[in-house]
Amino acid sequence: MVKNQIIVTSVVSQGLGVRATAKKYGVSPAWVSTLVKRYRAEGPSAFEPRSKRPKSNPLATPPDVEDRIIELRKELLEIGADAGADTIHTHLEREGVTAP
Secondary structure: OHHHHHHHHHHHOOOOOHHHHHHHHOOOHHHHHHHHHHHHHHHHHHHOOOOOOOOOOOOOOOHHHHHHHHHHHHHHHHOOOOOOHHHHHHHHHHOOOOOO
């Protein structure tokens, strides 16, 4: 983002203070500090867009349960049984697996 580069340049190259830069560009001082810190740590790559996706999801289905669901679905389809969500849920509970 060009605006972020200008903000960092104001602080790093031109020597303008964090608060003055924030006021000049209509952003918070915390954001200016974040940008400058990123730039000093990462260089120009600090200006690349960042993902807003969370790094983890504590509510996600564990990989081993996902694998078992896939296995179970294949097994049920092979024998011609219903392989819908309710059926898989029932089978998982019978196996003692906490179903999503």
